[in-house]
Amino acid sequence: MDFATFLIQCLNSLQYGLLLFLVASGLTLIFGIMGVINLAHGSFYMVGAYMAFALTQPIAATFGGGFFSVLVAGTVLAVALGYVLEWAFYSYLYQREHLQQVLMTYGLILVFEEVRSLLVGDDVHGVNPPAILAGALPLGDMMTYPVYRLFISGVCVALALGMYLVFTRTRLGMMIRAGSSNREMVQSLGIDIQFLYRVVFAAGVAIAALAGMVAAPVSSVYPGMGNQVLIICFVVVVIGGIGSIRGALLAALLIGFVDTFGKVLLPSAAGVLVYVLMALILIWKPEGLFKAG
Template identity: 50%
Template sequence: MTTILLIEQVLNGLQFGVMLFLMAAGLTLIFGVMGLINLAHGSLYMVGAFAAAAVAGATGSFILALIASLVAAAAAGAIVELVVIRRLYDRDHLDQVLATFALILIFSEGTRWLFGSFPLFLDIPPALSGPVTLPGGIEYPLYRLVIIGVGLFIALGLFQLIARTRIGIRIRAGESDREMIAALGVDISKLYTLVFALGAGLAGLAGALVGAIQSVQVGMGEPVLILAFVVIVIGGIGSIRGALVGALLVGLTDTLGGVLLPGVFATFMEPSAATAVGSSLASMSIYILMAAVLLFKPTGLYGSA
């Protein structure tokens, strides 16, 4: 493998990891603060992608499409929290899993009813299309670099929100002792709605950003949701820093594994067999990574007991 190809794959892994962070950050906030297992988080990712595709098709503006993805997903998340999730906080996790799985079906069929079964396409804006030349003569798509930059900027903003604002203090306090902050006069119901809407908005934004690379279709959020759960297990439940580190590790492991492992086995196996074995192990590499982390640190890299 050439150095240029390796650097390109590292950048692809960073872009994939940043997208996973936008999903996992909201998921880890919801689970860490509310103690809620939300299987419908991938549906909110899908809602953001479809909202962006619809607005971009109607207006031709990519910026308006991104705003629409945030607003639509956050609004959908707030409505879901008020109507359904609020009744599940005192129920066991099995009830939460069953209820949020039902929400997946509702969102999928509702989206299919509104937009049809055929994929939609969100075009990359002309200003962000095409490659740019990086140091060393590496050409890489500008839009993927923008995704990396946007994701890291949002990560910095979330760190500042959680660590330095009054809302962030309340979120951290709600994660530690929700009964105590309720006794101190904090409206825990409004806090939960805010956290859920924030997590949903981040998922919707991730869907819109990725929708310009892939097609926008019903059910697109479920595979990403599985990887987001892997991310928060690796990083530690409730930790934004853990979500970022875990997402980057998963993104790089998945991307580089698919490129490097077939080449490793090709040194002592026939090319066809090496490709098959390497590809199979590459698809399992993120789960092997998760198992290795849990073996040495069961709470995740930055989680607490």
Template identity: 75%
Template sequence: MDIVSFLIQCLNSVQYGLLLFLVASGLTLIFGIMGVINLAHGSFYMLGAYLAFALASLTGNLLIAVPLGIVLAVAFGYMLEWVFFSFLYERDHLQQVLMTYGLILVFEELRSILVGDDVHGVPIPAILDGALPIGNDMTYPVYRLCISAVCLLVAAAMYFVIRRTRLGMMIRAGATNREMVQSLGINVTVLYRVVFALGVALAVLAGMIAAPVSSVYPGMGAQVLIVCFVVVVIGGIGSVKGALVASLLLGFVDTFGKVFWQDASGVLIYLLMAVILLWKPQGLFKAG
């Protein structure tokens, strides 16, 4: 592998890892703070991809569709927590798994009824539909670089909110001791709904910006869900920083695994998880 090909694979690894981070960070917030095992989180990623397809078709531009989709995602997440997830906090994990798996079936059936089972494509906005030259005879798509830039901006915004704002202080405290937070007069019900809506919006955003690259197809949420749980376990439950580090690790392992060891590439991320858990059973970082 020459240096140009190596650089392109590194860019692919970072882009895939950062995209994973968007989905996994929402999952680790919901799992780490609310204590709910949400198997339906991958469906939010699928929802984002189908929202990109539908809204881009209506507006004619993905750049307009993405902000609209995020607003709809926040409203949808807030309502979903109020109607369904607010009843799961005192239930055991088996009931959480059963109900969230039921939501997967509901979302898949609604998707089939409303959009159908065909594979769809989402056009890249014309302003981003280009490529940058790398080396003498290779190029790299501008849109993929934009995906990485958006993910980095979201990661920076999340760091600022969680570390520098009152809301972030409440989120970190809720992840550590929710009873103490409630005893201090903080409305935990509203806090949980905000956290859940944020988690849904992150997954939807990931699905929307990934749609032009990966296309839109049935069952796409199930594939990303398993990898996201691996990210959460490796990074540490409830740790956004851990989700970022673990996502980038998985991005490099998966991408270069497919380049150098294609037959066993699917096993490498789970082997990485096993090695890290043997070293640090609680994950790389603590919650926060």
């Protein structure tokens, strides 16, 4: 493997890991802070990807906007969807057993898949990246790297930094962390914990949907795409530590490098390397890399 190829694989690993983090961070927020096993989280990723496909033409025709306008509109719609879902369904799950949470959220997966099939069909669709990001950067004499993939990494880094600042430097972050540790005490201080949970859930849905939107031009849009990403995101959450944002970031990057280089160097064993990594880390630290926070 020459240096240019190695550099490309490193960039691919970084981009894949950061995208995984974007999806898994919303999952670890909902799972770690609200205590809900949300099997439907992958469906929010799928919803984002299909919004990127479905909204491009209407927004371009109505407002003259392009892909970036779709990202803004899709994120707003995802926030609204998350808020309504928490109010209508998830707010009844906090005191329920995990089996009931699994059954309801699995039912939501089936609902989302059926609605998707009725609205846009079962074909595979492509989404074009914005023209300004459609080029490639030269790496060496023979290889190039797509600018859009660098854009994905930049978006993920910006959101990771934003989440870190919100959770560690703002009053909202303090209330969220306190609510995850002692809900009754936070309520006794006069904080509306129900509204706080809806904000957290809506943010988690929006982050997952945004990940689907930015990933759509490189992964295409197809039925069942949310189910595939859900499994690997649970692995990220378990490795990083349930409820830990920084743990999710480190775990996603580790998985990105292991999976990408595994497919290059050990293609016959690539499918199990991520789970071997999870087993080794859990033997070393059964609670994950970091505690919640």
